Amino acid sequence: MIYCSPHAELGPSGVADSSRQKSLPGIFSRIAGTGSYLPEKILTNFDLEKMMETSDQWIRDRTGIERRHIAADGQTTVDMAERAARAALDAAGLAPGDVDFIAFGTTTPDMLFPNCGVLLQARLGCRGVPAFSVETACSGFMYALSIADKFVRAGEARRALAIGAETLSRIVDWNDRSTAVLFGDGAGAVVLEPADAPGILSTHLHADGTYKDLLYCGGGTDLSKTRRTIAMSGNEVFKIAVGTLCKAIKETLAANGLDRSAIDWLVPHQANLRIIQATARRLDLPMERVITTVQDHGNTSAASVPLALDAAVRSGKIKRGQLLVLEAFGGGFTWGSALVRY
Numbered sequence: 452m453i454y455c456s457p458h459a460e461l462g463p464s465g466v467a468d469s470s471r472q473k474s475l476p477g478i479f480s481r482i483a484g485t486g487s488y489l490p491e492k493i494l495t496n497f498d499l500e501k502m503m504e505t506s507d508q509w510i511r512d513r514t515g516i517e518r519r520h521i522a523a524d525g526q527t528t529v530d531m532a533e534r535a536a537r538a539a540l541d542a543a544g545l546a547p548g549d550v551d552f553i554a555f556g557t558t559t560p561d562m563l564f565p566n567c568g569v570l571l572q573a574r575l576g577c578r579g580v581p582a583f584s585v586e587t588a589c590s591g592f593m594y595a596l597s598i599a600d601k602f603v604r605a606g607e608a609r610r611a612l613a614i615g616a617e618t619l620s621r622i623v624d625w626n627d628r629s630t631a632v633l634f635g636d637g638a639g640a641v642v643l644e645p646a647d648a649p650g651i652l653s654t655h656l657h658a659d660g661t662y663k664d665l666l667y668c669g670g671g672t673d674l675s676k677t678r679r680t681i682a683m684s685g686n687e688v689f690k691i692a693v694g695t696l697c698k699a700i701k702e703t704l705a706a707n708g709l710d711r712s713a714i715d716w717l718v719p720h721q722a723n724l725r726i727i728q729a730t731a732r733r734l735d736l737p738m739e740r741v742i743t744t745v746q747d748h749g750n751t752s753a754a755s756v757p758l759a760l761d762a763a764v765r766s767g768k769i770k771r772g773q774l775l776v777l778e779a780f781g782g783g784f785t786w787g788s789a790l791v792r793y
């Protein structure tokens with residue numbers, strides 16, 4: 452198989468030679484390594500009991516969450532993403548300088564611009580390569596993964612980082628018990644590389660902006676959106692999330708002509724254990740084949756799927772060659788899924 456680095460694609464004028472790119476043989480992408488990072492500080496449900504009118508029992512019964520990690524003062528989304536990215540590169544046996552593409556899912560960027568992808572690129576020292584962020588809330592990693600996969604398969608990237616990282620503790624209203632107990636901070640990353648056989652078998656992305664008022668956070672340039680912390684209609688989000696995620700998983704399996712029995716692991720968005728259980732139940736998937744980290748991480752939005760994936764890989768649950776379905780759903784609404792041969 453012939454691989455072409457993006458630099459090798461430049462013609463004499465420095466302009467990318469698209470005819471060469473199109474003549475590339477079929478390239479697949481595979482996950483070469485995973486990594487994650489969680490901040491040191493842990494906030495338990497019992498800690499929350501001291502901060503607001505809530506209880507460990509209520510939080511565990513309604514969400515399955517027991518604890519979440521909270522970024523230290525001054526620690527940013529990119530700080531955490533850098534740790535996750537370096538861990539993923541180590542796992543893949545690669546150096547930061549090998550990275551030639553960065554897609555970064557986050558809704559809690561360090562700055563409005565430069566974007567988090569660019570800030571991470573500077574930290575890693577891979578100057579000149581494309582780097583950007585995707586703000587699709589909890590499905591940010593699924594979007595980043597899908598885009599990175601396409602660039603690798605097109606021969607335009609050889610070592611692509613797909614990241615999900617969030618510092619949600621900075622956009623949570625700590626006086627709103629209905630949302631404050633749900634979220635946590637962290638980062639996850641995967642490195643994709645070209646492969647002869649498909650690792651990422653398919654990705655499926657969707658969005659429906661008509662639901663924009665059910666889950667949102669102001670703070671942008673529309674000054675009429677005065678709420679700068681997470682606002683959510685929990686009940687409605689719950690119901691739509693379950694139905695949508697079931698459809699997304701079915702779509703992923705159907706696109707590959709597979710039955711659910713073919714899946715070794717479902718790696719779902721870790722928003723709420725009840726959402727995960729309801730989705731698994733509707734699909735008749737035993738919970739023994741579902742990765743759950745929500746109890747330890749809370750909802751880390753774009754970071755949740757790569758965090759869960761990395762935890763399961765490092766604990767030895769997920770093994771090379773196994774078939775995974777990844778899925779996430781979030782504000783927008785946006786949602787996405789992927790079938791992955793790890």
Ligand code: COA
Pocket residue numbers: 504505506509510513514589628629630632683684685686687688689692722723726750780781782
């Ligand atoms: N502690 C104790 N009581 C709480 C509470 C808390 N942290 N938060 C809300 N309550 C109370 C409410 O005030 C309400 O009290 P009332 O009956 O006296 O009015 C009661 O609990 C029930 O509230 P409700 O919002 O109906 O609870 P729920 O069963 O829907 O659970 C969520 C709330 C948020 C856990 C649930 O709706 C949910 O998980 N939604 C999806 C959230 C999500 O995952 N979003 C991200 C998707 S990406």
